[in-house]
Amino acid sequence: MSKENNKKSKRSHVSLLGLLFGNRNKQLSFLEEEQLQSPMRTVIKNFVANKVAMASLFIFIIIFLGVLIYPAINKIDLSYQEQTQQNVSPGFNMLKIPKKLQGNIKEVSIGSTFSVGLSNDGKVFVWGKSKITSVIDVKNIPDNMGNVVQIAAGADHVLAMNDKGELFAWGNSRNKQCAIPDNLKQVTNIKRIYSGYQCSAVVTEDGMVYFWGNTGIMDFKIGDYQGQIDKIAINSQGVLGLTKDGQVVSLTANELAFSRIPEGMGKAVDIALTAQTGAAVTEDGNVYVWGNKTKNIHKGETLEDVVAIQGGRFHYTAILANGDVVSWGQDDFGQATVPSKVNNSEISAVYTGYYQNYAVTDNGKAITWGLKGYILGTDNYGRDVLSRIMHGGRMTMSIGAIAIIISITIGIIVGGVSGYFGGKIDMILMRVAEIVYALPFLPFAMT
Incomplete structure (x- = not known):
């Protein structure tokens, strides 16, 4: 009996891992996918299916690599005038x-x-x-x-x-x-x-x-x-x-x-x-x-x-x-x-x-x-406009990427704590998030 329970337990673990990381043979219905697949996998699948999002990601990567590589190859004299x-x-x-x-x-x-x-x-x-x-x-x-x-x-x-x-x-x-x-x-x-x-x-x-x-x-x-x-x-x-x-x-x-x-x-x-x-x-x-x-x-x-x-x-x-x-x-x-x-x-x-x-x-x-x-x-x-855009873009894109990483990290932590504990903690954290979202962005960006 214990052997049989062990086999069932292994099968359930294997099926759970398959749902989490994408290994499955059976074609699930829409409702089954919503209930069983991992949130990250759902996000990735929906993102890949969105052509506009994929094109935007590709363009962003090209621009980001450009502003990193171009200034390293072409140095700029900030005092240059002609x-x-x-x-x-x-x-x-x-x-x-x-x-x-x-x-x-x-x-x-x-x-x-x-x-x-x-x-x-x-x-x-x-x-x-x-x-x-x-x-x-x-x-x-x-x-x-x-x-x-x-x-x-x-x-x-x-x-x-x-x-x-x-x-x-x-x-x-x-x-x-x-x-x-x-x-x-x-x-x-x-x-x-x-x-x-x-x-x-x-x-x-x-x-x-x-x-x-x-x-x-x-x-x-x-x-x-x-x-x-x-x-x-x-x-x-x-x-x-x-x-x-x-x-x-x-x-x-x-x-x-x-x-x-x-x-x-x-x-x-x-x-x-x-x-x-x-x-x-x-x-x-x-x-x-x-x-x-x-x-x-x-x-x-x-x-x-x-x-x-x-x-x-x-x-x-x-x-x-x-x-x-x-x-x-x-x-x-x-x-x-x-x-x-x-x-x-x-x-x-x-x-x-x-x-x-x-x-x-x-x-x-x-x-x-x-x-x-x-x-x-x-x-x-x-002054060459492209060179100045690329050199200025390196700083802009770097700051933007760091800001996004920080905001994602804070969002995951706050969202995870809110979802895990629920109740009053969830309510307090969500109200704090709404207060932050209500603050005007432009004055802070200028500061």
């Missing part, structure tokens, strides 16, 4: 060269959030984030320019010259950077045109420099060097010049870090500027960098056999005598990492500006590297 990247719209078209231009590129010039290309047949193309304001778009190219031979992109405007030596400018002209001076309309020996931050300039064959636009910021001052300049470089604060005899000179009256040019450099053949530094290539192929040397900008001084150099916002790109291309400096957007494809191709010219680079091959095609754009755009301080 005036040239303010209020950029979402998208990845900053390096998207028009198909009609690829294979027919004569030259490229780079603006703050857009680029301008010139084809071999004199046509101008604009791509990237070209809308400067709600009403100004540099894609609105003048249609009466004729055969264009030179282009220069500034922060928010474009300067162009046709084969007759006529100058055209469009874009933002609030500081008269698009207003061609009258004394330039009679000049026919323009060698090179330049655009910068709210300013424009030209250098003539006889070494004359004409500068117009926001002269207040630049405080342009050529002094005794007028008639001696071979080329210039412009950034957001000043102008650097290279004389015909290879001397690097500052063309800014203000005392700036990059205007203190080192002595004993020798004869220079090329110059460039970033936002905070100046650089020069000497005739023996050495690179000199001066100014606020941050973000690995000094590494260029170890290079040899350099023949040309160009500067972006915080990086430099140089061409070596053997045709190789090298970049160094800030690399937050990959602008200082030259693709291997570049040095495996025959490169005829390299163009660098702000956060983009274009290496043009012998067949007129461009290989690009650098900033393509922003998934969610930037804010009014030029």
Whole structure:
């Protein structure tokens, strides 16, 4: 008899475990399931059957993993601001060269959030984030320019010259950077045109420099060097010049870090500027960098056999005598990492500006590297919105998860005690819970 009772007891324990943990063969009716299966199993089954709940859980897990992993991979500088990247719209078209231009590129010039290309047949193309304001778009190219031979992109405007030596400018002209001076309309020996931050300039064959636009910021001052300049470089604060005899000179009256040019450099053949530094290539192929040397900008001084150099916002790109291309400096957007494809191709010219680079091959095609754009755009301080959301979301999601865990723990304990003892204890605990629920949430959340 005792053996038989033991068997029944084992069967009842097995069936109870099966009900609790899901092992059953018999299909139970709805009422039987409600009576016999465990509460946790009922909750899980109903949750899994709810497609909206499952989709929400999946999305939550993806977001939670994203805000945990993204900040670990992409570090953020909380003090970062970039005036040239303010209020950029979402998208990845900053390096998207028009198909009609690829294979027919004569030259490229780079603006703050857009680029301008010139084809071999004199046509101008604009791509990237070209809308400067709600009403100004540099894609609105003048249609009466004729055969264009030179282009220069500034922060928010474009300067162009046709084969007759006529100058055209469009874009933002609030500081008269698009207003061609009258004394330039009679000049026919323009060698090179330049655009910068709210300013424009030209250098003539006889070494004359004409500068117009926001002269207040630049405080342009050529002094005794007028008639001696071979080329210039412009950034957001000043102008650097290279004389015909290879001397690097500052063309800014203000005392700036990059205007203190080192002595004993020798004869220079090329110059460039970033936002905070100046650089020069000497005739023996050495690179000199001066100014606020941050973000690995000094590494260029170890290079040899350099023949040309160009500067972006915080990086430099140089061409070596053997045709190789090298970049160094800030690399937050990959602008200082030259693709291997570049040095495996025959490169005829390299163009660098702000956060983009274009290496043009012998067949007129461009290989690009650098900033393509922003998934969610930037804010009014030029900060990447996605990065800030992900870094802020890590703290928000962590606090939210901890709060939920604490509330679930308290709820289980209070509910368990209330259900187990019942009576007055149940009534007291439920009234306390109702009082807590009645309190307004927002003031406590703000506190």
